[in-house]
Amino acid sequence: MPSRPRRRVLAPVPALILGAALLAPSATANAAPPPDASAPARIELVLDLSGSMNENDAGGQTRLAAAKQAVTRIIDTAPEKAPLGLRVYGATYPGQDRKQGCADTRQVLPITPMDKTARADARNQVAGFKAVGFTPIGVSLREAAKDLGPSGERRIVLVSDGEDTCAPPPPCDVARELKAQGVDLAVDVIGFRTPSSARSQLKCIADVTGGSYADAGDADSLTANLSTLFRKEWRTYQATGKPVAGSLGGCQDAPLVAPGQYLDRFTGGRDLYYKVKKRPDQQLQVSATAVAEGGYDRGSIITVAAGPPGQGGKPREWLREFDQSMGWADIITTGGRSKPGAGEDKPAPDDTGCIVIENSVTKAGDKPMQVELLIGIADKSTREAGARTPQPRTGADAEGGFSFNSATPIGPGTHRQSIAVGEAPFWRVELKAGQKLTVKAGVDIPGDFPASATTGWGLTVYNAKREAAECSRKAGATELLAGRTGRIERVCGPWQITAEGAGSSDAKGYDVPGTYYIQAQVAEPEKKARGIVVPMSLTVEVSGTPSADTGPVFHFGDTAAPDPAPAAASPRDSRPAAPADDDSLIAKLALPAAIGAAALILAGATLYAVKRRRTT
Structure with a gap:
């Protein structure tokens, strides 16, 4: 006969954790701490470094400086086991050739847990960012999905101050393409000082993939919005054993x-x-x-x-x-x-x-x-x-x-x-x-x-x-x-x-x-x-x-x-x-x-x- 039911309260709960290697009678300590938590969701931040990011309208500083501040904050506060990657576009080619400019997207930080070494490398990468080129959003989303791999919980966080200047492929079509693959991948988007003409395009990317959209007008709001997106993915129950x-x-x-x-x-x-x-x-x-x-x-x-x-x-x-x-x-x-x-x-x-x-x-x-x-x-x-x-x-x-x-x-x-x-x-x-x-x-x-x-x-x-x-x-x-x-x-x-x-x-x-x-x-x-x-x-x-x-x-x-x-x-x-x-x-x-x-x-x-x- 089962034990008497008791009224219960709402709460998350840890799992059955087996066992114990026990101390000698003369020892005074207890068991070692359990293993570190399993890794949270894999996330890649895709950052717009097109020429418009040099405009000086982000709370008394350039959009680029504000973006560096916000991204550095994410790097500094990421859990040690959080798998984080960083891809940029418009960062290397300053010319006018459309073919070269629309291929200007690269992963500057592979998806990796934010241990001490990875964190230092990421900070150095961000400090050296320059904004010079085109805005190939669709191409960058497609490459970011490849960076994250084919399985597991994955998210792309896109920060952009304008619409794609390289379509085709149109960014929303790329979003539909990724969603049609049936993978567990969503795209969250932050429009940074984004004109109304570009907002609908960025919102479409988020809507199609089941992500979220937010506007940011200065460094503080960009930092807050980014922190919110990363926080809700990383700070979940971390099962171990x-x-x-x-x-x-x-x-x-x-x-x-x-x-x-x-x-x-x-x-x-x-x-x-x-x-x-x-x-x-x-x-x-x-x-x-x-x-x-x-x-x-x-x-x-x-x-x-x-x-x-x-x-x-x-x-x-x-x-x-x-x-x-x-x-x-x-x-x-x-x-x-x-x-x-x-x-x-x-x-x-x-x-x-x-x-x-x-x-x-x-x-x-x-x-x-x-x-x-x-x-x-x-x-x-x-x-x-x-x-x-x-x-x-x-x-x-x-x-x-x-x-x-x-x-x-x-x-x-x-x-x-x-x-x-x-x-x-x-x-x-x-x-x-x-x-x-x-x-x-x-x-x-x-x-x-x-x-x-x-x-x-x-x-x-x-x-x-x-x-x-x-x-x-x-x-x-x-x-x-x-x-x-x-x-x-x-x-x-x-x-x-x-x-x-x-x-x-x-x-x-x-x-x-x-x-x-x-x-x-x-x-x-x-x-x-x-x-x-x-x-x-x-x-x-x-x-x-x-x-x-x-x-x-x-x-x-x-x-x-x-x-x-x-x-x-x-x-x-x-x-x-x-x-x-x-x-x-x-x-x-x-x-x-x-x-x-x-x-x-x-x-x-x-x-x-x-x-x-x-x-x-």
Whole structure:
């Protein structure tokens, strides 16, 4: 019989992340941080460097100087893993020969992640730009599409101050040509000091490809518009993990996984199965997060369960939890922990059980969807090893991350940043039993904000099992703006963090000391409305006296592995290395972890667990 449903709140959620290479009892650190996030959308900026960009009408400077300022800002603020390219036209040929002038388009920066070297090279390229030539927009769009490759999410961002002077091919015909290829490619366009005669041509490019169009009249507006376009593509949930392919046919042929972090995918409504080992004296945590590119239908459900295969082949004896989407969010997340076992001081043989992620999210024929899987183990040795918490950040360094794994560590106080429509940044706070948590998030909505009937302001708190904890008994996590402007605030708490056995907050989810996650969001299902930036503040208050009993300490494996490939690209028959078939997972992993990976483990993030939710 399934566990009792609980009312859930809107929020994105990370996936099931498997495992943990555990510390030796004498160590004092936790697991290394999870792998970096998978790359965001591939984007190429196509910049007009025709002769008209030398006109001095962009807020007291030339259009060229304003464009350099805006593009440099994009380069400086791009995430390190963001694949960015740059193509220019009209930059090299100053003559009058039409044939040469209309072939003057070149890629000055290949599509590459913005690491330190690429960023420096891009800045140097931009500093040397000159505007001298023709305006071959159609040809440049066609070449930019080639630069981005034939697959994956790709966008072209075109900045132009006029109409194409080289047609044929007409730019809008090229846009139709690209769209007809059936590829996932859109073109966003910014008209920079564009005359009305050229605006319709540029708007057509955006409309045909499903992109957006905006006007910019000076350097500040160009920078703001570019930042909005890039931000809404890059700042989405960043799923991570070692690729794994769970069985689609049940527990019998499921891959055996050690504690650690993994990345799989849902296909066509099929459940995913994995084998896992847990001694009776150990506690198991399993957390799962499904990540959707376009959001979820209201009512979509993800369920995680573990234990020996039971009736119908479904495991449930150790734990079972679920969560349901309330709309808006790009993730659904849930997690659970098994009850403490008996005989902590007595040797016990391994129990091999099964994990299932039940998929009530996708249907047959749907595009594959990424799923994160997190598995942790706690026992006497992990309690003795202890846990290391990250140093909280403040000021500009406290800007939120975009997944559970990249959540920014913060402490009590008020933290300010901007947030764009569609963004859902994460922060993390370390809490102990006996403490109380209050979270307040406020956003300033300007009078001209283009809110729709579905625009809302959301605040969600997740507990250490990555379950959405109920912030209000009367309302969900997201509040519709309903045309309101000015300061709008949401408050969660104060809530008492309880220790295992205290039995006070099962219905609220504040029953597990450890890492709590905070997520804020200006929610808007319509993608065309995303990207508008508004100021926000986040205030965290922690009060109360911590309990002496910290409860079990969970470790989640040595996850300092190379960047994983996206789950969608991993073959279904691939399998991670199985854990050793030994008498003590903790004992076998502790020594090599302490000797060979101490530095990596010191950087890790620990989740504490105290109480398992009631299951069947």
